[in-house]
Amino acid sequence: MPPPAPGDREARRKDVSEAVWTVLADKGFGGLTLRAVAAAMNVSTGMLMHYFPTKRALIAHALDLLEVRTAERPRRARPAEGLPAVRAMVLDILPLTPQDTARNRIWVSSWDIALADEELASEQAGRYARLRASIRPHFEAAGRLAQLADERADAEQLAATAVAFTHGLVVQALFDPGRFPKEVQVAMVDEFLGSLGVR
Template structure:
């Protein structure tokens, strides 16, 4: 099959990306194959080979597409400098809506493939670095505004801790949504952020809200 003309190629690129996204949403990265994408387009694997000559090329495109879709999703307004903006950013990550849940499922399904490929793993590490970089300026502002218990806290380290906490909560919520519904996820995030603030010390305990994991009702 001859390669598509430049104009046709650009015209079909969006269709191909939409088909890739449809497969990801339905089957995750485990079901992402040239055959599955071709079926979603009612096309042939031969046609797709002009776009993705290898399975790795298909996966790399899917990861880039997922990052773009994640960046373009509706986001909460940044209410104020410092910790309120950190809270808004982290809430945008959590699976609090059906769309957020579906997107997080796709991300988690990509990890096995990324871990098995040094290049993809490096790209994924870069994505985490960009996320930490998004959070860090707001934590620096929190320090200037005396919203942190430690005025000299390392903002980079705090950003890493915040991202690690949030993504850990994402995984638990995906696997056990009944135990980690929206209100519990939000309460746990608020407790985490409160632990960074003034008055937080070694004797501080997470509040035992009804339904929180580990509580009497949990």
């Protein structure tokens, strides 16, 4: 079968991405194969290989797609500068709704695959660096507004701590949702941020 024409290729790219997302949502990265995506599109594996010649290319696309879908998700309004904005960002990450839970399950399922590939691991590290960088300005604002208990606290380190706390809570909530329902997660976030703030 000849490769698709450039116009057709771009026209089909959205369909391919939707099929990749469908497989991720249903099976996670462990079930992401060329065969599964082809079946979701009702096309041959050979046709799909015009887009992804290897499984690694498919996985790299899926990670990029996951980042885009995460960035495009509905978000809470940032109520105020400083710690209230950090709180909103952290709550946006946690598995507090079925949609958030599904997205986080996909993220967690990607870790093993990314860790096994040096380039994918580096790209994933870049994603987390961007997340930390997006939170850091809000800690800087918290410092300027005298919201922090330690006025000398380093905003970059606080952002790293907040991301580490958040992802740890994500994992706990995914594996033990009965112990970590929505209200418990929110309370833990408030306790964590309260420990950083002025008392």
